[in-house]
Amino acid sequence: MPISSTPVDVSSSSNSVVSKTENRPAPIQTYEGHEDMVLCVAFFQDEQRLITGSRDGGLRVWNRETGAQIGNHLEGHARAVRAVDVSPDGRIIASSSSDSTVRIWDAETELLRTLGHEDDVNSLHISPDSKRVTSGSDDGMRVWDIEAGELAFKPIKCNGIAGCVRYSPSGDRIASAAISIQIWTADTAEHILSIEELVFPLAWSLDGEQIIGGGDKDIIIWDSSTGEQIGTWEAHGSWITSLSLSRNGTHLATCSHEEKTVFVFDITTGEQIAAYEHDDKVNEIAYSPSGRSIATACRDKKAYLWDAPEDPQPTVTPIQTYEWHGNRVFCVAFFPDEQQLVTGSLGGGVRVWNRETGAQIGNVLQGHSDVVWAVDVSPDRRTIVSGSDDNMVRIWDAKTEDRPAPIQTYEGHEGWVACVAFFQDEQRLVTGSADGSVRVLDRETGAQIGNVLQGHTKVVWAVDVSPDGSTIVSGSSDNTVRIWDAETEELLHTLDHKGNVQSVHISPDSKRVASGSLRVWDIETG
Template sequence: LEGHENAVNHVCFYPDENKLVSGSEDRTLRIWDRNTGAVEVLNGHTGRVWEVDVSRDGKMIVSGSADRTVRVWNGESGEMMNIFSGHWGEVNSVEFSRDSNRVVSGSDDRSVRVWSLETGELAFEPVECRGRVFCVRYSPSGDRFASGANCVQIWDAQTGVSILSMRNSAVTSLAWIGDGTHFIGGRKSQVTIWNSHNGEPLRTWKAHNDCIALSLPLAGSHVVTPDEKKTALVFDVSTGKQVGALTHDTTILGIVYSPSGKFIATGCRDNKVYLWE
């Protein structure tokens, strides 16, 4: 899918998998129709767009940017609905809560903020993390969220109270597995699965030199992560063994499974979004 004027940092499927949204260094988001290739451009950010997410009903999009804002968009019309300001560092990661009433954001300012879409205000005071926050993810049940920085921390989603702070767990990407009993994180050449209740590592394997992104389908059976050799590697979560590879002619910056696991989308340095089945 072509149209961005600079590198594509992140991509996310709509729940029905017929559309996807991408965020780019060109400061725009684009909504793509997977079947026709039709595209809609969302303008507003004044800095590169680092991450995007689509609400579970497909009616909203959220984006985090180097301009330090979190923006919420109408997922059908592309109109901007809200701007959340407050971070004093670039916003690296954003995600909707499971009920789509809140948005969580993680920033270079070492904080995680949770915003109420109903009030337009913070749901509670920002939580402070150990280092730049690269990723934030709600648990499948929605009662917790995890932040990835110099260590992984797990928080109560309603109050922001710290539940677990894990040693030796620096990550730049993470995702929950299945029912949320475990989650997976990547940093540099390593991928690790942890128990989300006691923080114990379950399995670690070497992936490649820089695990900047990873994604799982809802079933949580496989994980896909890009490497520095322009290839996305697919691993079996239960064994840690590589079971597939998607070769590109360009560097992969963002990668995502569709909810069903049928499709994979990659955002790349060559300004394009690639779709794989």
């Protein structure tokens, strides 16, 4: 899904690092119980728990607030646990080890699967949709289907030992760090880009437009589409071994396993804004999902929790909160009268809310079996449309609170449905999918109207229809915006971006279209 970010724009300069602070902050909690150094740490999404992995081969789950261990330690790895991650939906823990395995656990700490490499597994990362895990090893990179416990495709040979692997925030790409940085498509493992630089840890900017690497003393930032270096600064006195980006993308935490101090930098200026000194060397760091805390994994067999630097951006207080999905919410749309809104979530549910009171209106719209990526409401407020990871488009009656089933279902897409939008005539709607197609559907029957609009080669993340009904615009992971004649189905223009296009919107006069990140085009001339 599109994720906004403060853009990274660091001027190429060197900022000297001061390793001692006059007012040394103290950790707000300590997690103690491992029998050897703690190598890795990760937060659960609820931030009530965190998990650590150690050179003793064990994993332990902790109560964030009290510091107490929750349950028994997770046994299974025969050697050091090198990396750990928790799925965004909070259901899965993944760990990797020097014993050449990746292990998948449920959140209640039951071992579900053991996945084999041929050598040490240095890094892993679970996809944003919680369905896959990528692992980096001395023998290259692998991508696994978590539910099936099988490889999604054949192992990927990296340019050397894969020391770090990271999914992009939208889940469409994977970056690996070896002798060089390589970026791959997440669905097919197609190689996209190589950046000839030796770094160890990686992080993506929140909008996926920059890739950040930690090298020998320096932080380096590149354009993730072109590989062009954007900026660099000196952060440590030795090799940087861990990076973690704050929730709003403005702060970057760094550490070196040869040093005892963790630093936090302003990602825009490279200015050091905080330092956390330890009594022993620090192996890894992790920002909490809210950005309020930082966890550190240390050689002294302990993990620590620290208050993160205050967010420099003004905090906006919500005027209303809509709860009870029980899962991550992926999409939202207002009704035209702005008195109601509709949301779609990870669990497949669609809900309608009273904007003012925050109360849910009617029952949950149930029918999708997987993530609901997109929702929209017809201009006459009579109909809701939803698109899902189950490849389905479902149309719902918005006027009644009793919605036992969708009134229409469209099953023609061959990939998950990423975006939906109504025409102003209220009789048609347009959809875009991971199969690269754009389709127009009849609202009343659910049938496809005309031919499939073909041209995109990757996921269609965004669609919009001009207010006058004459034009359809689509944006895709193939780095293009395409403009179509809504009546003749003719492709009028193909407009190039340097990266994924995850949002498009046509102006009220139907003459221009804005596309992330950020370009404005004349529709007639292209």
